[in-house]
Amino acid sequence: MRTYRLPGPGPLDDLKLATEDMPTPGPNQLLVATRAAAVNRRDLLIITGRYPLPTRAGVIPLSDGAGEVVAVGDAVRRFAVGDRVTASYWPRWISGRLRPEVVDQLGCTVDGWLTEYALLDQAAAVAVPEHLTWAEAAALPCAGVSAWNALTRPGTLTAGQTVLVLGTGDVALFAAQLAKAMGCRVIATTSSAAKAERLRGIGVDDVVDYVATPEWSKEVRALTGGAGADLVVETQGPATFGQSLRAAATYAQICLLWVASPRPEVLTITEDDLMGSLATIRREFVGNRVELEALCQALAAHRIRPIVDRAFGFDDAIAAYRSYRDEDSFGKVVVEIDSTQPA
Template sequence: MRTYRVERPEIALQDEPVPEPGPGEILVRVHAAALNKRDLLILDGTYPLPARPGVIPLSDGAGEVVAAGPGVTRFGVGDRVMGSYWPRWHDGRLRPELIDQPGCTLDGMLTEYALLGEQAAVAVPEHLSWAEAATLPCAALTAWVSLTGGQKLLPGATVVTLGTGGVSLFAVQLARLLGCRVIVTTSRMDHADRLKALGADHVIDYPATPDWGRRVRELTGGQGADLVVDTAGPATIDQSVRAAALYGEVAVLITRDATSDRLEITNEAYASSLATLRRVFVGNRAELESLCAAVAAHELRPVIDRTFTDPHAAYRHYREGSPFGKVVIELAPA
């Protein structure tokens, strides 16, 4: 089988034997895998969790079960599945002994055939294509947990999302699915119509409106947002806090970027509300199953920017192309 492995600063194609599933394992013919920002950080050697040398990259992928090892009961041959971002974190709170991740400390999904523990797999919603299913385990789940993992968002609540990355676009779609009002900030107003088509009620041009937290308050009659999904961290956290309602929440997804290794909130912003900052790091298998149930019930379609058959081209486009939506690699076993 064709398998790709991390050999910094690139990924390298390898020809390897197809593995056989052991007890509790399933062998999955991978049809599609999707890129996330963490995959670039792993390739660059800057991801906080040290990657195993020569690991198979990518946490996200979907495929068909082609063999099952002894004792497997959750899935059978022919089932459509995706892998979990945290294979050992099935429910409850994340604990230090559960922090292994595919594409980092464990082999990932950029391979024609992948071994998964049956407890690490989740059924794919029937209406999704392979490419669409491959986008869910990281970005979509992060958006889902940002929306559902804190204070309950009632229909009519206001959610703010930042930019047009994968998590942000899923947050727009899922917030609308939950009946929320959605405000999006972006530097690309040429995307405004596409954002509104996904469910945004208002789109703010943040370079033209650097004090966009004030604009959020204007759009909400002075109340502020019930939830801000902050995908930028150091560059936006002060405005996110300013945009939050008195008892609102800010879901914090990253805490550093290329320009800063800290989050800084001015006293004026901090004193402006009693908002809660809630750290989000993707989610567990039970939450992924909950997401998939919602996606299936509403027949939600993920936004895909482009699909590739050449993984190197996909990586280049993801790094340099400013994609609107997910970048997917389609794998076709010989």
């Protein structure tokens, strides 16, 4: 089989395509013919050495992917040959809270999806909704679960409330789609008229141009009759956090989902930002397998399709990284993989 390996932090060209022997699944493992894999922001941080979790030298990159089971170990009971699966971003985090002993991540400390055939532990695997294409199914584990958990923590939302999403990144688009399915009003920020139209096309109720309206928090309050948003899915901080707080309703929740900035930034909250606010601020770091399963059930029930912007072939995986880094995408950047070699 062919597979990519990441020797260590460095330029994108260091990502190497190699030919290796086909792996054999252990007793509790699945051998999966990979059909698609998706790039996330964390994958760029890993390859440039800016990710907070140490990366294993020689790891197969990418946490997100989907494929068809082609062989199973003797003890596998959860899946069978022919099943369509993806896998949890944290393969050993099944349920409950994140604990130090389950901090492995696909594409970072353990092998990920940028390969023709992937080995997965059966405990990490999740069946993907039948209505999704391979590229759409590959988009779920990181951005999809992050958005799902931003919206669904106990006491977070009820139908009719207002959700504010920032920009058109992967998490923001997932959050907008899911919030609409939950019966919420969605306000989004963007700087592009073309993207504003596409946001409205997926059901977003109101769009605020943050270039034309630098104090976009005031516009959010105006659109909500002065009340503010009940939930802010904050994906663009730290620089935007003050305005997110000013745009939030008195008892709102602000879910922080950003990762590392190009350079360290100081998170500053002014007295004016806090004035009159009783908002709850919380963090999410993707989620566990049970939460991925819940997301898949919601997508199937509402026939929601993740938004895929661009697809690249397996030989062009480095171009997919560059496209994600350099081009202004609206939706996921994926690598499609034609695993035609017999298992």
